[in-house]
Amino acid sequence: MNRLMIMTVGKTHSGKTTFANELESILQEAIVIDQDNHAEFINKHYMKLRPQEGPNKLKFTVTNTIVEYAIEQSHFHIILSNSNLHNPARSNVLRYFYEKGFKCIIVYFDLPTEVLIERIEKTNRPKTIFRNASSYQEVLERQEMSKPEEPSEDVVNHLFVIKDPNEISDVIQQIKTISESSI
Numbered sequence: 417m418n419r420l421m422i423m424t425v426g427k428t429h430s431g432k433t434t435f436a437n438e439l440e441s442i443l444q445e446a447i448v449i450d451q452d453n454h455a456e457f458i459n460k461h462y463m464k465l466r467p468q469e470g471p472n473k474l475k476f477t478v479t480n481t482i483v484e485y486a487i488e489q490s491h492f493h494i495i496l497s498n499s500n501l502h503n504p505a506r507s508n509v510l511r512y513f514y515e516k517g518f519k520c521i522i523v524y525f526d527l528p529t530e531v532l533i534e535r536i537e538k539t540n541r542p543k544t545i546f547r548n549a550s551s552y553q554e555v556l557e558r559q560e561m562s563k564p565e566e567p568s569e570d571v572v573n574h575l576f577v578i579k580d581p582n583e584i585s586d587v588i589q590q591i592k593t594i595s596e597s598s599i
Contacts, residue, residue: 458478
């Protein structure tokens with residue numbers, strides 16, 4: 417069986433986690449690995465170890481350990497649910513999975529900013545994942561200022577771009593078909 421790595425890419429409140437969880441429920445042999453869960457865990461139990469400045473190396477270490485375990489100790493497709501907005505880091509992740517024999521899929525959430533702002537205003541999502549932000553609005557502003565790079569079709573086996581939430585079901589079905597053809 418060819419294993420898949422499905423990477424979600426997008427700004428805060430674009431639907432990455434919801435999509436990942438729905439895809440996991442459809443694919444029989446898949447696991448979601450979500451960095452927000454790792455950030456929340458660290459902030460709750462290991463606040464003193466959390467870096468005050470710079471990259472959150474502790475969160476990345478936790479995530480990398482879970483990813484490595486999932487690759488080596490399971491047969492699951494892996495769904496990475498985090499922003500993955502910056503091309504150099506995204507390229508490193510893709511390279512790693514290709515070296516491990518995975519087929520790689522990117523699902524890029526390219527929703528209008530107005531939709532994201534509306535979702536942020538209505539959110540009940542806890543802020544326990546924050547390290548250097550006080551609100552999701554601030555996170556969105558930072559993401560937009562950092563000029564994220566759109567994923568390129570030439571670096572993955574399949575690229576799906578979601579510009580409208582109504583496209584999600586169709587993309588999930590297409591990925592399900594890909595997973596069934598990789599058996």
